[in-house]
């Protein structure tokens with residue numbers, strides 16, 4: 001049923017730390033690997049070795065450059081997948097009832113046995129989080145690895161989404177936003193976790209931790225913590241007129257001749 | 258947005274078909290027997306043909322039957338239900354006029370109202386989308402309804418009212434272009450709000466996530482062809498209403514000029530509908546630094 005639940009018992013989601021992400025695409029790869037062989041139809045590739053390869057991915061990494069006037073530019077790697085919005089427009093537009101938001105944990109899913117592949121939900125999502133699989137003709141999206149997180153056949157440390165499990169930098173965190181003491185709630189509170197495009201009114205669950213401001217060694221009055229250690233040992237300007245040490249002695253000795 | 262032929266044909270033809278059904282429902286023209294058959298045949302061919310064209314857009318049409326289930330929340334589902342109910346009600350009305358020489362007036366009025374409601378639901382599929390600011394306004398529904406009523410009047414041969422409506426339609430279409438051009442800016446979405454990085458400075462895309470286009474870009478970041486939009490607007494703006502009105506008024510009425518008027522109107526309709534999709538900017542384009 002494509003009516004949204006009034007509230008959900010849990011609000012499972014991700015915190016993505018833009019300060020830490022190095023843009024290695026490991027989460028993208030592990031996401032594709034896990035999800036192509038588990039929940040629903042495989043994530044197909046079309047023309048994989050041809051001139052214009054195209055494939056279905058549930059998570060993609062953009063890389064942005066942010067530049068403030070007078071400062072050096074800063075690179076920000078930006079992973080993007082479904083944000084499991086509380087007021088998910090993708091769910092309410094669905095005519096078939098294939099798209100739904102779970103009352104128990106807030107995960108937004110597609111029931112592929114009902115999806116007719118009209119693509120309207122992908123149009124309704126502001127974030128580009130839904131992709132119509134070109135071979136299966138059904139809508140694919142992040143499931144928050146619903147088939148891992150409750151899976152008792154997996155060792156306990158693997159019962160988190162594949163992207164979080166694999167991130168070598170520790171830039172991704174999984175937890176329950178409904179619990180104010182959870183890891184994700186605390187990170188969001190401490191670091192000012194932000195919503196993407198809040199003006200769309202989707203109330204995304206996932207939060208992004210903003211990159212910490214970078215020290216700008218290029219600008220004026222900017223402190224470079226390494227600078228004192230890299231100072232020249234001999235300051236030529238003050239020593240030029242009266243060189244000390246051996247040179248000073250030589251200088252004086254030669255002058256006397 | 259990608260101007261897929263299936264959705265252009267769907268919205269254009271079914272709009273015309275339900276527009277014609279509206280006029281037939283209120284008894285203009287009041288025809289019986291074979292001429293009623295002709296009129297209803299055209300209306301059903303357009304409405305059903307349009308609906309069938311829309312299924313060409315589906316990735317998995319075998320599940321299309323489920324599309325009638327979510328009318329409580331989904332405009333697309335409401336559109337499906339409304340069009341089937343309308344076609345059924347009008348079928349009974351049509352049988353009366355074709356075979357029984359009877360006009361079930363109440364049924365006709367209900368069918369006419371349902372026809373307009375169906376066109377309204379079609380418009381809401383687009384107008385509801387906050388992600389496409391150009392569509393996300395009341396005028397979108399006004400435009401779809403005016404197209405249906407004006408085009409329907411033309412097909413129904415209600416020349417004197419059609420002339421007025423076609424001119425109104427032309428004005429509405431220009432108003433939609435005017436308002437639409439400002440919508441994205443008014444909605445206030447930028448690459449900075451999309452990424453949340455605005456407080457750190459000016460944002461630009463350094464590297465896209467993939468080297469060749471993906472589904473999102475093909476479907477929603479359609480930027481080709483916008484360069485022709487000015488020319489197409491002129492073509493659409495003139496042939497939608499002005500040319501048909503001139504043909505209907507300036508020339509003595511004859512079947513050829515009437516057919517030409519319809520042909521011009523449809524040319525304008527298709528051009529305008531192509532622009533409706535091609536010019537619509539989806540906010541996801543912001544993540545790709547494109548609109």
Ligand code: SF4
Pocket residue numbers: 081082083084085088089090091108124125126127128129130141202204
């Ligand atoms: S991110 Fe997009 S697909 Fe995911 S819940 Fe929000 S609107 Fe729906």
Ligand code: SF4
Pocket residue numbers: 093094095096097098099110114115116117118119120121122138139
């Ligand atoms: S593509 Fe599938 S899930 Fe999306 S709106 Fe259409 S039927 Fe629903």
